[in-house]
Amino acid sequence: xxxxxxxxxxxxxxxxxxxxxxxxxxxxxxxxxxxxxxxxxxxxxxxxxxxxxxxxxxxxxxxxxxxxxxxxxxxxxxxxxxxxxxxxxxxxxxxxxxxxxxxxxxxxxxxxxxxxxxxxxxxxxxxxxxxxxxxxxxxxxxxxxxxxxxxxxxxxxxxxxxxxxxxxxxxxxxxxxxxxxxxxxxxxxxxxxxxxxxxxxxxxxxxxxxxxxxxxxxxxxxxxxxxxxxxxxxxxxxxxxxxxxxxxxxxxxxxxxxxxxxxxxxxxxxxxxxxxxxxxxxxxxxxxxxxxxxxxx
Amino acid sequence: xxxxxxxxxxxxxxxxxxxxxxxxxxxxxxxxxxxxxxxxxxxxxxxxxxxxxxxxxxxxxxxxxxxxxxxxxxxxxxxxxxxxxxxxxxxxxxxxxxxxxxxxxxxxxxxxxxxxxxxxxxxxxxxxxxxxxxxxxxxxxxxxxxxxxxxxxxxxxxxxxxxxxxxxxxxxxxxxxxxxxxxxxxxxxxxxxxxxxxxxxxxxxxxxxxxxxxxxxxxxxxxxxx
Ligand SMILES: Nc1ncnc2c1ncn2[C@@H]1O[C@H](COP(=O)(O)OP(=O)(O)O)[C@@H](O)[C@H]1O
Ligand SMILES: [Mg+2]
Numbered sequence: 273x274x275x276x277x278x279x280x281x282x283x284x285x286x287x288x289x290x291x292x293x294x295x296x297x298x299x300x301x302x303x304x305x306x307x308x309x310x311x312x313x314x315x316x317x318x319x320x321x322x323x324x325x326x327x328x329x330x331x332x333x334x335x336x337x338x339x340x341x342x343x344x345x346x347x348x349x350x351x352x353x354x355x356x357x358x359x360x361x362x363x364x365x366x367x368x369x370x371x372x373x374x375x376x377x378x379x380x381x382x383x384x385x386x387x388x389x390x391x392x393x394x395x396x397x398x399x400x401x402x403x404x405x406x407x408x409x410x411x412x413x414x415x416x417x418x419x420x421x422x423x424x425x426x427x428x429x430x431x432x433x434x435x436x437x438x439x440x441x442x443x444x445x446x447x448x449x450x451x452x453x454x455x456x457x458x459x460x461x462x463x464x465x466x467x468x469x470x471x472x473x474x475x476x477x478x479x480x481x482x483x484x485x486x487x488x489x490x491x492x493x494x495x496x497x498x499x500x501x502x503x504x505x506x507x508x509x510x511x512x513x514x515x516x517x518x519x520x521x522x523x524x525x526x527x528x529x530x531x532x533x534x535x536x537x538x539x540x541x542x543x544x545x546x547x548x549x550x551x552x553x554x555x556x557x558x559x560x561x562x563x564x565x566x567x568x569x
Numbered sequence: 570x571x572x573x574x575x576x577x578x579x580x581x582x583x584x585x586x587x588x589x590x591x592x593x594x595x596x597x598x599x600x601x602x603x604x605x606x607x608x609x610x611x612x613x614x615x616x617x618x619x620x621x622x623x624x625x626x627x628x629x630x631x632x633x634x635x636x637x638x639x640x641x642x643x644x645x646x647x648x649x650x651x652x653x654x655x656x657x658x659x660x661x662x663x664x665x666x667x668x669x670x671x672x673x674x675x676x677x678x679x680x681x682x683x684x685x686x687x688x689x690x691x692x693x694x695x696x697x698x699x700x701x702x703x704x705x706x707x708x709x710x711x712x713x714x715x716x717x718x719x720x721x722x723x724x725x726x727x728x729x730x731x732x733x734x735x736x737x738x739x740x741x742x743x744x745x746x747x748x749x750x751x752x753x754x755x756x757x758x759x760x761x762x763x764x765x766x767x768x769x770x771x772x773x774x775x776x777x778x779x780x781x782x783x784x785x786x787x788x789x790x791x792x793x794x795x
Contacts, residue, residue, distance in 0.1 A: 484619075
């Protein structure tokens with residue numbers, strides 16, 4: 273179809289504009305792709321941090337050893353009595369008593385001198401070395417309060433409050449990422465619509481002549497649509513190549529920033545294909561909006 | 570076929586380029602529009618080719634009043650017209666063949682690929698353009714470009730041919746082969762409106778003529794003695 277031969281005119285008449293636009297489209301799409309990946313990957317991490325807690329419940333010194341198991345049972349009951357419906361499968365709640373002996377053993381590994389000193393205290397040791405129950409897993413928000421109410425529990429400490437800051441920070445990152453994605457989309461669209469307008473102006477002589485020959489609206493629009501699509505597709509292809517070769521490197525670097533981010537899933541190289549489709553679609557859409565024709569119909 | 574009544578045209582509310590022009594043309598007629606430079610020939614032909622609307626008065630083509638015609642009918646009318654504009658207007662970065670082929674592909678009647686190719690090559694041959702077939706339009710001389718514009722108009726076998734000084738940039742030999750081609754189309758039923766100020770053509774190929782002077786259609790003759 274000879275109408276389509278016109279679609280490549282912008283590449284001939286203003287080659288640099290088309291190339292720059294394609295590169296810009298590719299770069300912005302690649303960036304948007306990374307942001308989308310980051311944004312989507314942060315979701316489960318934030319979710320887990322919000323639910324996961326480690327509660328340390330210190331047992332009163334006056335509680336006798338034979339009562340320890342009773343306290344442990346009531347804690348299990350408290351925590352198990354509120355099974356969270358959306359608890360992650362396979363994530364079990366762990367309740368365990370850390371006896372003084374175990375505490376000393378842990379201490380021995382890290383601070384051997386201190387450990388030796390405490391052990392030399394003999395029976396008085398029990399007065400200083402804490403006995404505590406460590407509860408970890410995906411726990412309901414009320415878990416800490418519930419455990420606090422159990423008789424024989426002295427102090428309850430939850431890791432939830434410590435996570436609050438990092439969850440807040442990650443939420444802010446997600447939020448900023450989403451705004452950036454929208455901003456990128458707007459920039460991409462604006463640039464392409466501008467290009468489509470420029471290309472329409474380049475086509476003006478041909479469009480005027482085609483209208484004179486009795487071309488239909490579709491025939492008049494086809495060259496512009498295909499020009500836009502070719503730029504979008506070229507940009508998409510560049511992004512695809514960039515993604516294919518760059519994404520693993522990028523993901524490894526992001527994951528290395530923090531053990532927390534190590535939970536991010538590795539992105540799929542197959543995403544490359546969707547860049548091509550997205551590029552073509554964006555190019556097509558921009559040319560629909562950018563079509564101008566000043567000659568009378 | 571063509572009916573103009575009191576067609577008046579002015580640009581930017583200034584001087585009248587066409588003043589109360591009346592014209593009637595039957596199917597298969599051939600008419601010269603004669604007049605000096607600035608007489609309004611191009612303005613008249615642009616209106617006939619539906620490129621512009623008159624400021625006042627009415628025009629009908631193929632029995633349709635252009636002021637009230639639907640877009641799809643207007644397209645059909647345009648598909649039946651072969652227009653050679655004075656400023657040629659080829660698409661500069663397409664080849665000669667593609668310029669002609671584009672016009673043919675937009676002419677509406679479906680034709681077999683091979684048949685279209687033969688027809689394009691035949692027209693190019695008659696206008697001595699075979700050697701230029703694959704040259705880009707922007708590499709052509711003025712005369713060659715004008716002949717391509719004629720090929721582009723005639724290849725669609727139009728029912729109405731509008732030529733704005735189509736022989737303006739041609740040498741003798743090409744002028745006569747072009748007139749020959751026009752006459753052949755005319756004999757086959759095409760209505761022709763040809764603007765010119767070439768007295769020799771008008772004297773050699775005697776036809777009806779209309780003389781424009783300062784926008785007025787001064788006198789019409791059945792056989793031109795311009
Ligand atoms: N687009 C335009 N805007 C203003 N004036 C125009 C325009 N086109 C033609 N004219 C004027 O109309 C007059 C007739 O022009 P034209 O129809 O081209 O005459 P011709 O083809 O007989 O030489 C000229 O004076 C010209 O300057
Ligand atoms: Mg003129």
